[in-house]
Amino acid sequence: MEEQGEFLPLPGEDDGGHIRIASEVVSVIAGIAAMEIDGVAGMASGGLVGGLSEMLGWKNLGKGVKVEVGERECTIDLFMIVHYGVRIPQVAERVQDNVKRAVETMTGLRVRSVNIHIQGVAFPETQREVEARAK
DSSP states (O other): BBBBBBBBOOOOOOOTOEEEEEEHHHHHHHHHHHSSTTTEEEEESSSOOOTTTTEEEEGGGGGGGHHHHHHHEEEEEEEEEEEEOOOHHHHHHHHHHEEEEEEEHOOOOEEEEEEEEEEEEEEOHHHHHHHHHOO
């Protein structure tokens, strides 16, 4: 399997030319599709560093996603932070469905699996914490 940074061949290539999609594009598609689901607070860095996950915003959606690709299929790992109080299995299932649909529709690749790694829980801030940060 190719690692992130490689270009993916698309199904249906013929002698008329080649179409290549960078694996980073698949990562961004998957990250955006994950963020569309209620209950997802953000994408996380690809692992725990010092016991803490770094929550990444909309600018770095591909950073919380690992893509492994074959000739016509891919496996996606998503590292996410969810909002406190959500039913994690339901959120994860909705993310899996949305990511699979988005990647397959936009790239033509078959998504073999979407693996969800919950790296943390985002807690709502109290009004006092918000005011303290503003000072």
